[in-house]
Amino acid sequence: MIARPRLDRLFADCFDRFDVVEVLASPGAGKTVAAQLYAAKSGRRVAWLNLDATDVVANQFLVHLGRALAVLDPDIPRLVDEALRSGVAAVEVAAALADSVAADDLLLVLDNCEEIAEDPAAAGIVTALLTYLPTSARTLLLTREPLESMLARIGLDGRVGRIGDADLAFDVSEAHDLLEAAGRRDVDVEEQLAFTGGWAAGMTFAMPLDERASPTDMAGYLNSQLLARLPEEEQAFLLRTSLLTVLTPANVEEMWGPGGPALLRQIARRRLLSTVEPDGSVVLHPCFRQFLSEQLTLRMSHELPDVWRKHARILAAEGEYEAAVEGLLRLDLLDEAAVIVEQALATLYERGAWSLILDWLDALGARRVAERSLLMGARIRALTQERRLPEAQSLVRELHESGRLRAVADVDPGVVAFVGLAFVWKPQEGLAITEQYSPDHHAEAVRYTLKVTSSAGTALPPPGNDLVKEVHTTFTWGLFLQGRLDELAQFYPRPGSTHWPPRGFYRTPQPLLSMIWRGDLEEVRRLWDEVPLGARQPNHPDLSHNLEAWILLAEGDAEAAVRAGTVSIGLSQRTRYGWEPYLQLVVAQALLRLGRHSDARTVLAEVVARCTALKKAAYLEWARAYDGLAQLLTGGDPAAAAATLRTCVEGMQRAGRRVMLPGALAYLAEATARLGNEAEARELFAGAERLAAETRCVFPLEQALLDLPELARFRGTARPGPDRHQPARTEPVTPRSIEVRPFGHRPDICIDGRPCGLRRLKVIELAAYLAAHDGVVARHQVQLDLFPEHDRRSGSNYFRQIAHQFRRATGVPLTRKDTDWVTLGPGAVLTSVDVRLQSIAANRSSDVLSDFLAVAEHCEGTYLAASSLPWVDRRRFELDVLRGEVLHAAANAALEKGDLAVVERLAESALREDPFCEWAFKALDAAARQSGLVERRRSVYRRAKTALAELELTPEDIGLHPPRLA
Numbered sequence: 001m002i003a004r005p006r007l008d009r010l011f012a013d014c015f016d017r018f019d020v021v022e023v024l025a026s027p028g029a030g031k032t033v034a035a036q037l038y039a040a041k042s043g044r045r046v047a048w049l050n051l052d053a054t055d056v057v058a059n060q061f062l063v064h065l066g067r068a069l070a071v072l073d074p075d076i077p078r079l080v081d082e083a084l085r086s087g088v089a090a091v092e093v094a095a096a097l098a099d100s101v102a103a104d105d106l107l108l109v110l111d112n113c114e115e116i117a118e119d120p121a122a123a124g125i126v127t128a129l130l131t132y133l134p135t136s137a138r139t140l141l142l143t144r145e146p147l148e149s150m151l152a153r154i155g156l157d158g159r160v161g162r163i164g165d166a167d168l169a170f171d172v173s174e175a176h177d178l179l180e181a182a183g184r185r186d187v188d189v190e191e192q193l194a195f196t197g198g199w200a201a202g203m204t205f206a207m208p209l210d211e212r213a214s215p216t217d218m219a220g221y222l223n224s225q226l227l228a229r230l231p232e233e234e235q236a237f238l239l240r241t242s243l244l245t246v247l248t249p250a251n252v253e254e255m256w257g258p259g260g261p262a263l264l265r266q267i268a269r270r271r272l273l274s275t276v277e278p279d280g281s282v283v284l285h286p287c288f289r290q291f292l293s294e295q296l297t298l299r300m301s302h303e304l305p306d307v308w309r310k311h312a313r314i315l316a317a318e319g320e321y322e323a324a325v326e327g328l329l330r331l332d333l334l335d336e337a338a339v340i341v342e343q344a345l346a347t348l349y350e351r352g353a354w355s356l357i358l359d360w361l362d363a364l365g366a367r368r369v370a371e372r373s374l375l376m377g378a379r380i381r382a383l384t385q386e387r388r389l390p391e392a393q394s395l396v397r398e399l400h401e402s403g404r405l406r407a408v409a410d411v412d413p414g415v416v417a418f419v420g421l422a423f424v425w426k427p428q429e430g431l432a433i434t435e436q437y438s439p440d441h442h443a444e445a446v447r448y449t450l451k452v453t454s455s456a457g458t459a460l461p462p463p464g465n466d467l468v469k470e471v472h473t474t475f476t477w478g479l480f481l482q483g484r485l486d487e488l489a490q491f492y493p494r495p496g497s498t499h500w501p502p503r504g505f506y507r508t509p510q511p512l513l514s515m516i517w518r519g520d521l522e523e524v525r526r527l528w529d530e531v532p533l534g535a536r537q538p539n540h541p542d543l544s545h546n547l548e549a550w551i552l553l554a555e556g557d558a559e560a561a562v563r564a565g566t567v568s569i570g571l572s573q574r575t576r577y578g579w580e581p582y583l584q585l586v587v588a589q590a591l592l593r594l595g596r597h598s599d600a601r602t603v604l605a606e607v608v609a610r611c612t613a614l615k616k617a618a619y620l621e622w623a624r625a626y627d628g629l630a631q632l633l634t635g636g637d638p639a640a641a642a643a644t645l646r647t648c649v650e651g652m653q654r655a656g657r658r659v660m661l662p663g664a665l666a667y668l669a670e671a672t673a674r675l676g677n678e679a680e681a682r683e684l685f686a687g688a689e690r691l692a693a694e695t696r697c698v699f700p701l702e703q704a705l706l707d708l709p710e711l712a713r714f715r716g717t718a719r720p721g722p723d724r725h726q727p728a729r730t731e732p733v734t735p736r737s738i739e740v741r742p743f744g745h746r747p748d749i750c751i752d753g754r755p756c757g758l759r760r761l762k763v764i765e766l767a768a769y770l771a772a773h774d775g776v777v778a779r780h781q782v783q784l785d786l787f788p789e790h791d792r793r794s795g796s797n798y799f800r801q802i803a804h805q806f807r808r809a810t811g812v813p814l815t816r817k818d819t820d821w822v823t824l825g826p827g828a829v830l831t832s833v834d835v836r837l838q839s840i841a842a843n844r845s846s847d848v849l850s851d852f853l854a855v856a857e858h859c860e861g862t863y864l865a866a867s868s869l870p871w872v873d874r875r876r877f878e879l880d881v882l883r884g885e886v887l888h889a890a891a892n893a894a895l896e897k898g899d900l901a902v903v904e905r906l907a908e909s910a911l912r913e914d915p916f917c918e919w920a921f922k923a924l925d926a927a928a929r930q931s932g933l934v935e936r937r938r939s940v941y942r943r944a945k946t947a948l949a950e951l952e953l954t955p956e957d958i959g960l961h962p963p964r965l966a
Contacts, residue, residue, distance in 0.1 A: 002181050004037060004174055010167060011038040011140075018161035020130055020139045020154060022147055025165045026273045027225040028201025031142040034168060035109055044107035044138065047071050051112045056119040058090035065097070065129070072103045094125045098132035106137040113143035113150075123149045130154050145270070165273075169198025178203060197285040199273060222291045226272055237263045238272075239300060242292035243311040243327075247282040255310050305331055316340045321347060322356070329363050338364050342374045352469070354382040376404070377412035384422045385470060387577040392422035400433055409437045417471050420446035424474065425578035427454035428615050442471045449478030453618040458656035461487070476510045481618050483658030483695040485514045512547055517659065517699040521554050526808070529801040542571035542579055549586045553593070554699065561590040581607045581619045588626050592707065597634050601627065618657050624648040625664040628671065629707055638674035645671055662692040663700030670708050685714035738810055738824075740767045740832035744861030749809060756809050761866055762786065762798075763805045768864060771832030772875065776823045785871045833858045834879055841882045849893035852886050853902070859883060860909065884910065884917075891923045900927040915947050918958040925960055937963045 011034075014021045023031045039046045049068040055061040066080035076097070083093045108129075116122035127150050130139060141147060151160050170178065175189045175198070196203050201221055227235055241247055241255045247267070252260035268276045273288040284292070297304065308327050315324035321344035328337035341360050348357055357378050361369050369375040376399065383392035396419050399405035409416055416437045423430025427450035434443055444462040451459035461484070467475055479488040488510060515524045528551060545568035553561040565587035572579045584607050591600035604627045611620035628645035632638070645668040652661045665688035673681035692701045705711050739750040747764050748755045758764055769782060779799070780792070786802070787795040803814045803822075812828040824830055833855050840851045863876040887910045894902040904927055907920040914920075921944040928936035941962045944955040955961065 002174070002177050004034065006171070006174070007034045007168070008038050008041055010163065011035075011042075014161035014163065015138050018159055019133075019135050019137065020141065020151070020159050021161045021163060022141045022143065022151060023163045023168075024143055024146060025163075025168050026199070027144055028199060028221060028273075029165050029168045030200030031168065032111055033200070035111070035140055035142055039107055039109065039140075042107055042138075044105045045071055045103060046107045046109065048109045048111065051110060051115045053115055055116050056122050058121040058125060059084050061116070061122050061125055062090055062093055062097075065094075065125075068108075069097070069101070072101060072106065090121065091124050091128045094128040095132045098129045101133060101137065104134060104136035106133075107140065108133070108137065109140045109142065111142045113141050113147055114145040117143065117145050117147055117149070120149070123147075126150045127153060130159075165199075165275075168200065170196075170200065170203050171198065175203060194286065196287045197273070199285055199287065219291055219294070222273075222288060223295075226288070227292075227295070230270070234263060234267060236300075238267065238292050239296045240303070240307055242284075242289055242296050243307065244314070245283070245289075246277075247284070249280060251314050254314055255307070305333060308333065309336055312336060312340055316343055319347065325360060329360075334364055334368060338368055338372060338375065341378075342372065345374060345378050348378075349381065349468075352385070354385040357382040358386060373404075373408045373411045377408045377415040377418075380408070380415055380422065381418045384418045387575045389422055389425070389577060392418075393426070396422055396433065400436075405437065413438070413440050414442060414468075416440065417442035417446045417468075419443075420450060421470065421474060424450070424453075425614055425616070427451070442467060445471050445475040449474045449481075452478040452481050452655070452657065454615050456617070456651070456654055458654070473510075480510045480514055480517075481659050482656050483517075483661065483697050485518055485696050488514050513550060516550055516554050518696045519698040519702070521551075524551060525555070526804060529804050542568045542575065542577070542583060544568075545571065546579075546583050546586060549590070553586060553590050553703075558590040558593040562587055562594070565590060581610050581614070581616060581623075585619065585622055585626065588623070589703070592626065592630055592633060597630055601630050604630065617651060617655065621648040621651045621657065621664075622660050625660055625667060628664075629667050629704075632667065632670055632674070632708065638671050642668060642671035642675060658691065658695050659697055660700050662688045662695075662697050663704045665691065666701055666704035666711055667708070669714060670711055682714050685711060686716065689716055736810065736812055736828050738767070738812065738828060738830045740764065740771050740830070740834075741858045742768045742832065742834055742864050743859045745865060747864060751810055758809055760805055761864075762802045763809055765864060765867055765869065765872065766802050766806055767810075767830070768832060768834070769871070770824070771830050771835050775830045776821055779822045782822065785869065788870065834863060834875070837879065837882055837886060841886050849890045849897070849899075849902070852890040856890075856906075856909070860912075880913070884914070888919050891919070895923065895926055895930075898930070900931055903927040916951055921947075921955070921960055922958065929963075934963045 011021065023035065025031050039048070047068045049064055051061075051064075055064060062080055062084060063077070066077040069076045080093060080097060083096070084090070088096075110126070113126075116126070126141075126147075130150075131154060133139065141150075154160060170193065172189065172193065175193055179187060179189060192203060227238065230238070237252075237256055237260070241252050241260075244251050244255065247264055249261040249264060252264045254260075256263065264282060265280065267274075268280060268282050273285040275283045277283065296307070300307075308331055312324040312328050312333075315321070315327075321340060324340050325337050325344065328334075328340065337360075341357075341364065345357070361375060361379050361382070364375070369379060376395075380392060380395060383389075383395065396405065399408060405419075416434055416439045419437070420430045420434045420439075420443055423433070431447060431450050431454075434447055437443075439447060441462060445467055448459050448461050451457075459478070459482075461475070461479060461482075476488055479485075512524050512528065515521075515527075528547075545564050549561045549565035549568060552558075552564060565583065568583045569580055569587065572583055584603050588600045588603045588607070591597075591603065604623050607623040608620060608627070611617070611623065624644050625648050628641045628648070631641035631644065645664060649661065649664050649668055652658065652664060665684050669681040669684035669688065672684060688701055688704075692698045705715075737752050739753075741748050741750060741755075742764065747761075747768075748758055749764060749767050750756065765786060766782070769785065770777060783792065783795040783799045787798050790798060807813045810828075813825040814822050815825050836855050837852075837859055840855070863879050864872045887906050891903050891906040891910075894900075894906065903923055907917075907923040907927075910917045910920040921940060924940045925937055928934075928940060941955055941960060944958075944960055948954060948958070
């Protein structure tokens with residue numbers, strides 16, 4: 001048994017307002033123990049009667065009651081006995097007995113009142129007793145069932161208070177106390193509270209006070225105290241409905257039959273470890289529901305299949321498909337499971353739950369899936385999206401050749417798009433199959449990209465952009481390859497919208513690639529660095545590393561680009577998705593930039609061979625453009641280089657594949673110039689510039705100028721885009737004042753006095769850390785303190801992202817100093833409210849009041865409240881102490897100046913932080929004394945008395961006394 005002061009206060013509060021308290025709660029809720037603990041501390045004389053079935057006999061009840069009241073007068077049992085033998089009616093004896101009680105300090109406890117709740121005679125005795133007892137006496141009625149017949153009359157007089165299951169349930173603090181008492185530090189308190197709902201018996205069984213208790217004890221208790229006491233029909237009802245999370249009239253009618261709602265109403269009237277909702281629904285405590293479910297399996301195993309069929313229909317109707325299907329699969333009810341899987345497909349498609357779909361289809365078996373066209377369509381979709389393309393292709397070919405794909409497409413028209421996606425690396429075959437099945441707009445979007453990558457003619461994109469995400473990704477890739485960067489940009493939110501930056505940037509490469517091609521490299525790096533490493537590669541890590549390679553190449557780090565590109569190729573080979581021909585292109589160009597021409601040509605030869613076999617003209621042309629460059633860089637035959645380049649340029653022009661065309665034209669210009677045709681070369685390069693300006697594909701042209709610097713002689717006066725490879729011009733820095741406001745629920749950074757409205761905690765943590773270290777920190781140390789859960793490498797990456805966010809928010813960069821030291825850029829002044837508070841505490845001047853008031857409004861609340869970093873915890877403790885000291889000193893200064901309003905404001909602030917703050921109570925009392933406000937002083941005294949009582953102190957213990965009466 002552990003003390004529960006919260007319940008003691010609850011009983012005391014109830015008895016302050018009512019003379020009768022009904023404790024109506026389920027078995028095991030802790031009614032008796034809570035009453036015993038309160039009674040022991042109440043200071044009243046306690047008369048306790050445990051009622052049982054014999055007390056329905058009125059005379060017997062009165063005899064037992066007389067014995068309980070003997071604590072007041074030893075003669076009471078004799079008097080009751082004499083009155084009954086003389087023939088006085090039981091109700092009259094009860095009334096006379098109550099009327100004769102002279103003890104104002106009586107606490108009468110009637111336990112197990114449910115034993116007599118339905119007996120009119122016994123109820124009449126209790127009613128008479130409560131009617132005639134002195135109002136100074138207190139009565140506690142403990143019961144499992146409502147006592148409406150006993151309490152109806154006195155309830156109308158407002159004399160009855162009520163305590164229920166929710167009040168008696170353990171809270172987190174009490175559960176921890178129980179753990180301490182049990183010596184069970186291995187138990188997860190939060191988990192047990194969720195499981196038991198704080199039910200006292202459940203908590204005791206879950207955290208036994210000795211080795212003898214076990215889960216079996218809980219089952220036995222629930223059976224004997226709850227289930228076995230019910231009529232057999234209600235027991236069977238609870239068992240058959242135990243799978244339901246919420247028992248609603250509609251659900252129980254499905255599970256039980258037409259009589260279900262009436263039985264539910266009967267159950268709702270009982271105290272059965274449950275919550276009754278206003279609409280009549282019943283929610284059983286998790287531990288009770290688990291017990292019932294286990295009993296269902298033990299007692300009614302033959303009915304389980306039928307129960308689960310009904311339950312699965314309810315779950316499916318509520319959208320809980322996974323629970324429905326998994327339950328049916330466990331019982332081998334495969335036909336029923338197949339029906340619900342079909343119902344679930346639309347939801348699973350929207351969630352992208354492809355692996356779950358495949359698991360379910362495997363569990364259903366090949367024959368059952370083959371018999372259902374919807375499930376065959378689901379297998380095609382899921383195999384494609386799980387990158388199991390060889391299996392998807394084999395399945396499509398089998399269905400197509402047997403004619404069964406027609407039935408699949410008839411019931412699932414959307415599957416045609418996924419048939420096309422399955423052949424993304426065999427585009428000609430994909431086009432040949434999909435054209436036979438009346439493709440919808442999704443399938444047309446996929447077919448467009450298949451044509452872009454393989455056809456000799458120009459493919460036109462279908463109108464609209466209302467596409468499912470799987471098709472959207474493929475369609476926008478076609479737009480990218482055609483250099484339709486402006487059209488591609490329309491598929492993504494713009495800066496300033498509520499969804500910027502778009503999350504799709506980090507699941508597919510097209511948006512960021514298009515920004516690289518447009519020359520927006522700084523914006524690309526900013527967006528890419530915002531994304532945590534773990535979020536960059538959730539679905540397509542090969543494409544993620546490839547995108548990083550393109551960014552690095554654009555930034556001029558070809559060596560790192562080769563490393564990232566090589567990783568992406570290895571990942572693609574493991575997934576067998578087939579992206580290697582495209583992924584190898586960036587590696588080839590980076591190798592050429594490094595002068596590793598032979599390695600580059602080896603890579604390009606692989607790309608050419610594979611794309612020729614796959615009829616992937618887009619990547620074949622791209623590879624040939626780089627091969628032509630390689631020939632020029634190695635001093636090969638310019639005629640051969642020109643022939644290679646002219647072939648790929650003409651193919652790009654015919655098919656409208658313009659994303660690489662400016663670069664290819666520039667390479668062809670140099671080859672033509674080396675053949676002595678300067679005028680044609682100049683015209684070719686001018687065409688490259690015009691096309692780059694028209695399509696905004698400036699990146700390939702800029703790369704061509706880096707690869708072949710001699711092309712610069714052909715450049716016109718109007719460049720197609722900024723030269724990202726020239727040294728950046730340094731703009732003069734405007735001095736900025738940065739103030740960190742780290743306190744309260746919404747910490748922020750202010751720039752020149754204006755709040756930024758920052759919501760990213762890490763940026764504010766960085767600013768606060770810098771301020772606490774005078775703006776100069778060791779890079780390795782700040783990484784360790786800001787990202788303690790990461791190793792040095794990933795911590796460095798995260799730090800770079802946060803430093804970039806800091807620059808975006810403040811306009812001030814962080815710069816390196818002496819290699820490992822980080823400081824603010826020139827012209828910036830960094831301050832912080834906590835540092836100012838620290839300075840005030842360290843230099844207690846005569847102006848402490850004005851100094852503190854200057855920062856007071858910004859140091860309310862907890863320091864970086866949402867942060868869990870160790871250094872923040874330490875800083876938070878230091879500042880709590882400092883703030884208390886400064887508040888005290890400022891309040892004393894205000895008191896000396898007679899500024900009583902400020903004294904009160906500062907003292908109230910201290911009490912908000914520490915409800916037991918002694919100096920704050922004394923300051924409020926002193927201010928009231930100076931103002932001559934006697935009632936105000938009494939109010940302060942009462943507040944102090946209430947607060948300090950929790951510490952078992954009195955106001956006098958801290959030197960605070962009530963004002964004397966005049």
